[in-house]
Amino acid sequence: xxxxxxxxxxxxxxxxxxxxxxxxxxxxxxxxxxxxxxxxxxxxxxxxxxxxxxxxxxxxxxxxxxxxxxxxxxxxxxxxxxxxxxxxxxxxxxxxxxxxxxxxxxxxxxxxxxxxxxxxxxxxxxxxxxxxxxxxxxxxxxxxxxxxxxxxxxxxxxxxxxxxxxxxxxxxxxxxxxxxxxxxxxxxxxxxxxxxxxxxxxxxxxxxxxxxxxxxxxxxxxxxxxxxxxxxxx
Numbered sequence: 001x002x003x004x005x006x007x008x009x010x011x012x013x014x015x016x017x018x019x020x021x022x023x024x025x026x027x028x029x030x031x032x033x034x035x036x037x038x039x040x041x042x043x044x045x046x047x048x049x050x051x052x053x054x055x056x057x058x059x060x061x062x063x064x065x066x067x068x069x070x071x072x073x074x075x076x077x078x079x080x081x082x083x084x085x086x087x088x089x090x091x092x093x094x095x096x097x098x099x100x101x102x103x104x105x106x107x108x109x110x111x112x113x114x115x116x117x118x119x120x121x122x123x124x125x126x127x128x129x130x131x132x133x134x135x136x137x138x139x140x141x142x143x144x145x146x147x148x149x150x151x152x153x154x155x156x157x158x159x160x161x162x163x164x165x166x167x168x169x170x171x172x173x174x175x176x177x178x179x180x181x182x183x184x185x186x187x188x189x190x191x192x193x194x195x196x197x198x199x200x201x202x203x204x205x206x207x208x209x210x211x212x213x214x215x216x217x218x219x220x221x222x223x224x225x226x227x228x229x230x231x232x233x234x
Contacts, residue, residue, distance in 0.1 A: 001114070001144070002142075002147065004028065004031075004032045004130075005147045005151045006147075007028050008128070008151040008155060009151045009154055011024045011025070011028065011155075012155055012157075012158045013154075015158060015162075018164050018165060021158065021164065022050065025037045029052070029130055034113070034131060034132050035132060036051065036052045036053045036054075036109075036110075036130075036131050037052060037130055038050075038053055038128070038129045039126070039127070039128050039129075039156075040067075040127050040128075041120070041124070041125075041156070041159070042073075042077065042124060043122065043125075044122070044124070044216055044218050044219070044227070045170075045172065045216045045217070045218060045223070045226075045227035045231070046227070046230070046231070047067070048166035048169040048170065049166060049168040050159065050164050050165070050166055051167050051168070053108065053110065053131070055167075057107075057108040057110070058167055058168055060104075061168065062168045066101060069101050071090070071094060071101065072113070072129065076127045077125055079117075080117050080118065081145055081149075082114065082115070082117070082144075082145050082149070083114070083115060084112070084113070084114050084143065085114075086112040086135060086137070087103075087106065088102075088111065088135040088136060109131070110132075111131075111134060111135050111136075112134055113129050113131040113132050113137070114129070114130050115129040116128050116129075116151070117152070118149050118156060120156060126152065126159075128152045172216065172231050174228075177208055178209075179233065179234060180198065181194055181208050182233065182234055183228075185209070185221055185225055185228075186225050186228055186229060186234055191205045212224060
């Protein structure tokens, strides 16, 4: 595994475009007997994945919002350090929903793997997973936590720099009422101002904006303004 991490780190120094980066990650996964890779970035208002997993599985994962069920994602968010996992080995500790997730993933040759998460700004997390079709990884797949964090940190920076096209991206939407209120917020209006301008109650504005913040894991209206401008919502 140490050699695999070295190759990922070397890759971040030479890849200068999206195609080279994605192709090289696929080749590294294959070279070390993995079935594929998934780079995932989870941050309020902009979660995405770049992966070479089977497209049918990716579409299903996205459509059914399986990241909220995925035990690997949950563990990565909780502990934020490299770990090996196996759907088969961990079956006894999983919920019915999680066991179903691993059973479905196994149909696409995702049965075990190594996930290497890192903390990123503003309480977010990014991670690289190398998945295997084997029920469990061999014992010699030792993970150097420091080397893993270094490699994934460099990979995260390169992904952001190249603005890699996601294969899965969180959908952002606003209702017409929400979009109107958010637009006023971006123009510097207070919730009291918006209520007066739109002829509605203050609580109508407050609740609508609170719902949007909750939906996308935003802490305040400043983050909401940033999301709205970044994603072209208003």
